[in-house]
Amino acid sequence: MPDTCLNCNEPFAEPRPKFCPACGQESNVRPPRLGEFLQQFGGAYFSTEGALWRTLKLLLTQPGALTKQYLAGRRRHYVLPLRLYLTISVIVLLVMRTLTAVQFQVQDDALQKERPKSMTINLVGGSAGLRDGVYFCENLPQWVCKRLQRHIDIDPKAIKEQVEAMGERFVGNVGAAMFVLLPSFALWLRLVYRNRGLRYTEHLVFALHVHAFWFLMLALVLTELGPVVFAAVVAVPVYTLLAMRRVYGGRWWPRLLRAALVSLLYGITMSLALVGVGLWVLLS
16 A cells, blocks of 8 residues: 555654545545446435535526626536537437437338328428429428429438438537537627626626536427426426526517517527538538
């Protein structure tokens, strides 16, 4: 057993302490057993007194309070904003990718014919596919329609796999689109709250916390349970307005006007981002 700390080389006094007096690391370091490893990980992150549950409780019960705590410098007992957002968004997107698929219909005898009689691909407000064996394309640019037609005019046995792959790839790239949407949301907040004197990164912290809550509501929407879906949809604007009140202050009417402007700009950004994702799926 070494007489110095393996982490900082601090000499140990007698009697040998359990922890290094200089850096705090355990003095008896050995490879952990599997049970100890899981206990260390779960105890620090998933226990009822751990940072994750403490953070989720504050995030869900007090809109904007987590941002206020962070900006006030009280960060030790909570999961950092970016880590919280990534943890929640990755889990929800994985669930979304598992549950979500492009809608299509193929008759039982389709594989014995030249191509299916009926199939629908929905993409960013438009649709294309086959109706009674005839190709159609609605509310999409002409060049996109031609590109989709080339995807459909393939070996009938591969059509189903092709459509499913397009849907999975679209959902899989939504996470990448969020790296554009989230910073843009913070940018629009800075635009409408210029008089608050906050830095862009402070708006970004608020955006990370709000988006983390939105992803949690998206998870509830994926349950497809009527009352749960309704509650989640209503919670999004109500929670966001309450969070803006706590973080930015101000009167209700100016706040509603600011929220409306941010929603408009964010909606435009989201539409452009989703179109970009759709085009990436088609062209790649």
